[in-house]
Amino acid sequence: MDVPLENDICSICHANFHIPCQANCSHWFCGNCILQVWNHRSALHPCKCPLCRREITLLVPSEASSRQRQDPEVGEVFQGIERYNRIFGERANGLMQRMQDLPFLLKRLLQDLINPQRSLPLVMRARVYLAVKLPLLSMQL
Numbered sequence: 001m002d003v004p005l006e007n008d009i010c011s012i013c014h015a016n017f018h019i020p021c022q023a024n025c026s027h028w029f030c031g032n033c034i035l036q037v038w039n040h041r042s043a044l045h046p047c048k049c050p051l052c053r054r055e056i057t058l059l060v061p062s063e064a065s066s067r068q069r070q071d072p073e074v075g076e077v078f079q080g081i082e083r084y085n086r087i088f089g090e091r092a093n094g095l096m097q098r099m100q101d102l103p104f105l106l107k108r109l110l111q112d113l114i115n116p117q118r119s120l121p122l123v124m125r126a127r128v129y130l131a132v133k134l135p136l137l138s139m140q141l
Helices: 031-041 063-067 072-088 095-114 122-140
Strands: 020-023 027-032 057-063
Touching: 020 031, 020 063, 027 031, 027 063, 031 057, 031 072, 057 063, 063 072
Parallel strands: none
Antiparallel strands: 020 027, 020 057
16 A cells, blocks of 8 residues: 555644655654654654554655655655665664564565556665565575
């Protein structure tokens, strides 16, 4: 699913989604809301999902939001999301984190394969590869 449910609202601001982003735990938030949660706590550590308390290591904006990127407000939120993903999405995570993220990443990868118009970000492709490959390598050793 590339968009939040139709009647769903952001669990942070309790309003309709504005620039919806999906976290690696599969929960949806307004892009600006989740970035404020991150900045409010500690910009040195990834924030935890306000709903399930899992560490958020990846934020994926909806496809519809990506098309509005020329809007200055949307562009600013996208820069924040890209910065967040650069800092926390590429760092080495433990095996448990990779296993927890695998269903989310595989679902996104499948959507990317089905729809040739979409382009999965490089950081997500790398995470899917590492999530699948590293546990297999460790089992062979």
